[in-house]
Amino acid sequence: xxxxxxxxxxxxxxxxxxxxxxxxxxxxxxxxxxxxxxxxxxxxxxxxxxxxxxxxxxxxxxxxxxxxxxxxxxxxxxxxxxxxxxxxxxxxxxxxxxxxxxxxxxxxxxxxxxxxxxxxxxxxxxxxxxxxxxxxxxxxxxxxxxxxxxxxxxxxx
Numbered sequence: 001x002x003x004x005x006x007x008x009x010x011x012x013x014x015x016x017x018x019x020x021x022x023x024x025x026x027x028x029x030x031x032x033x034x035x036x037x038x039x040x041x042x043x044x045x046x047x048x049x050x051x052x053x054x055x056x057x058x059x060x061x062x063x064x065x066x067x068x069x070x071x072x073x074x075x076x077x078x079x080x081x082x083x084x085x086x087x088x089x090x091x092x093x094x095x096x097x098x099x100x101x102x103x104x105x106x107x108x109x110x111x112x113x114x115x116x117x118x119x120x121x122x123x124x125x126x127x128x129x130x131x132x133x134x135x136x137x138x139x140x141x142x143x144x145x146x147x148x149x150x151x152x153x154x155x156x157x
Contacts, residue, residue, distance in 0.1 A: 006107045054081060
């Protein structure tokens with residue numbers, strides 16, 4: 001294996017500790033919401049420019065509440081903005097961690113798969129090792145391609 005970038009292990013106790021830490025994070029954030037794809041697509045998004053706009057609007061509304069209709073809940077707006085400000089650094093940290101875990105998992109899987117391909121190749125090349133024929137055939141099924149039906153065959157069925 002030419003390029004082995006990762007040589008690590010995760011003990012069962014460390015894995016369990018990580019899972020418990022994730023459970024603790026979930027417990028500390030009981031208000032988290034699970035949006036549908038449609039809700040995410042249609043929802044207003046707040047980037048840096050919008051963030052400044054919302055902060056300014058909150059400041060204006062706080063200093064001049066008389067022009068707001070009675071139905072406007074200024075305290076809820078303030079609470080939403082405070083929650084956003086509190087969650088944003090958490091989001092950044094979790095996003096970075098998720099990317100690192102994803103990259104590490106992908107690298108480990110790729111290296112394991114590369115090694116498996118090498119084992120398969122060596123086993124096929126040796127050919128004469130007793131008892132490996134069935135295993136080599138079984139491993140080779142991973143690479144068998146199914147023939148695609150032609151459009152005329154599909155419409156006829």
